[in-house]
Amino acid sequence: MTATAPPRTTLDPSALRARFPILQRQVHGHPLVYLDNAATTQKPETVLAAIQRYYSTSNANVHRGVHTLAEEATAAYEACRSRVARFVNAPDERGVIIVRNATEALNLVARAWGATLTAGDEVLLSEMEHHSNLVPWILLARERGVVLRHLPITDSGELDMAALPGMLSRRTQVVALTAMSNVLGTINPIAELTEAAHRVGAVMVVDAAQSVPHMPVDFQALGIDFLAFSAHKAYGPTGVGFLVAKPELLERMEPISGGGEMIRAVHLDSATWNDIPHRFEAGTPNIADAAAFPAALDLLEELGMDAVRAHEHDLVRYALERLRSLGWLELHGPLDPARRGGLVSFVDPEIHPHDLAQVLDTRGIAIRAGHHCAQPLMRRLDVAATARASFAVYNDRDEVDALVDGLMAARKYFGVA
Amino acid sequence: MVDRPEVALDELYREVVLDHHRRPRGRTPLPRVDARAHGLNPVCGDEIHLHLSLDGDRITGVEVQGRGCAICTASGSMMAEVIPGHTEVEATAFAEVFRNVMHGKVVPPDVDMGDLEALEGVKKFPVRVKCALLPWVTLVDALRAWRNGATEGTATTETEEANP
Numbered sequence: 001m002t003a004t005a006p007p008r009t010t011l012d013p014s015a016l017r018a019r020f021p022i023l024q025r026q027v028h029g030h031p032l033v034y035l036d037n038a039a040t041t042q043k044p045e046t047v048l049a050a051i052q053r054y055y056s057t058s059n060a061n062v063h064r065g066v067h068t069l070a071e072e073a074t075a076a077y078e079a080c081r082s083r084v085a086r087f088v089n090a091p092d093e094r095g096v097i098i099v100r101n102a103t104e105a106l107n108l109v110a111r112a113w114g115a116t117l118t119a120g121d122e123v124l125l126s127e128m129e130h131h132s133n134l135v136p137w138i139l140l141a142r143e144r145g146v147v148l149r150h151l152p153i154t155d156s157g158e159l160d161m162a163a164l165p166g167m168l169s170r171r172t173q174v175v176a177l178t179a180m181s182n183v184l185g186t187i188n189p190i191a192e193l194t195e196a197a198h199r200v201g202a203v204m205v206v207d208a209a210q211s212v213p214h215m216p217v218d219f220q221a222l223g224i225d226f227l228a229f230s231a232h233k234a235y236g237p238t239g240v241g242f243l244v245a246k247p248e249l250l251e252r253m254e255p256i257s258g259g260g261e262m263i264r265a266v267h268l269d270s271a272t273w274n275d276i277p278h279r280f281e282a283g284t285p286n287i288a289d290a291a292a293f294p295a296a297l298d299l300l301e302e303l304g305m306d307a308v309r310a311h312e313h314d315l316v317r318y319a320l321e322r323l324r325s326l327g328w329l330e331l332h333g334p335l336d337p338a339r340r341g342g343l344v345s346f347v348d349p350e351i352h353p354h355d356l357a358q359v360l361d362t363r364g365i366a367i368r369a370g371h372h373c374a375q376p377l378m379r380r381l382d383v384a385a386t387a388r389a390s391f392a393v394y395n396d397r398d399e400v401d402a403l404v405d406g407l408m409a410a411r412k413y414f415g416v417a
Numbered sequence: 418m419v420d421r422p423e424v425a426l427d428e429l430y431r432e433v434v435l436d437h438h439r440r441p442r443g444r445t446p447l448p449r450v451d452a453r454a455h456g457l458n459p460v461c462g463d464e465i466h467l468h469l470s471l472d473g474d475r476i477t478g479v480e481v482q483g484r485g486c487a488i489c490t491a492s493g494s495m496m497a498e499v500i501p502g503h504t505e506v507e508a509t510a511f512a513e514v515f516r517n518v519m520h521g522k523v524v525p526p527d528v529d530m531g532d533l534e535a536l537e538g539v540k541k542f543p544v545r546v547k548c549a550l551l552p553w554v555t556l557v558d559a560l561r562a563w564r565n566g567a568t569e570g571t572a573t574t575e576t577e578e579a580n581p
Contacts, residue, residue: 351487354461355430359426370461371462384484385463414435
């Protein structure tokens, strides 16, 4: 999470594309140009094969049976946990809880850590958060009388760091911020924010859904306490996400969901809890998809996260240049590509984002149009919706050109001079 | 440029639709507002503010403000054209017919859809059906609020499925 310009790209997107079966398909007679990677990424053949392999060879329930399949399934599932711990440099794999997605991870923190808060305690969020890092805290505020504060953003779409000291106090118990905005692309200075949070004794929660797949993320170097991300935005299957935490914090949290797996001993009217991380994993988990996720991390490690970041930085710089050169688009987020991840949000003042996305779809181009689950930010930007193109390792400059051609065609189609 | 995909696009954006989108009717503020509602499509964030004038139970004026896509804007514009002159009961029934058409049912033989017929292509684009329905769920809500003596209704495209 650095704001310095990364080295030039060394990825070969066309070779990579061949490893993603879905990128071979056509949409409305055109090759698919998939630019909705901030919503979900496509999956490489190795991930698809891993899911198939798991069900074909090792399917069983985890952490119970003594038979061979149960042992293999448990090993495959636990391998995901240790692999994720290594990938984000977690202090201990006991600090990795496997959940459904980043949203569930953030809800888990808000409920289980939130249970240690009392009325009048404060949680600091920001105006650029995704609903998944707003609504869990709203639920907490309603339940416990916790006060929510929101760090404002500047007109260039960055956190207003000058306002930070005034929003932190000894009442602040939690600071929960996104590492990279899913709308603006802004990369936030997490290490600096974490230091500020710790100075007042708050824990630092990071929504890393957009950062882990796209740039090097080092849990221990950042000094953070909780980190949430989803496998499906990182070339892995849907239905698997992670809460990475300092184990000593998890030890202080009560479970929020009860059932099999998470218990040590159960009586008719009482129970004791299993050790972490299993305490927070009630019931049969999504074993197959967890077992397949390391194949996605293999790909990212093979490419190198510095190269991934450099490639997407190059694409966003090129996209900003080309989109700005059209002359009619409102671009949102920092204009300096070094301060943003690989996505661009824009508005054609004459064409609603839905209509833009519809025209682009007929040309095989997939972008997102809407509020991107960030309604407070939309209000701050004073737009109902934006169009968003978001990049991944398999995208190239030709696809940015296709997007620009599509935007010009949309103006022609709707008769905008 | 390949023309083929735009043929499919023309199913959605028929010329009449584009005309209503470019020159939306019903944008003039009403001198008197008897019923109003705020409609929201939570899927995309589009919203409209609907004002109605009534003379007894007969709607005399429709004003549609807000921001929406071409389909939503055109649908609201057509509504502003077709609804004045109808009673509250007729307008509610008309909204129900339009909702059914958007969900794939045929237009009853005794109903003249007027320009709204041009929105029939929308049903082939399921995610856009809500865009076309937003003005209409807002209308139904404004009329329901008016009937109940309330000043303002609040509709979303999500509630229309649950309570037609």
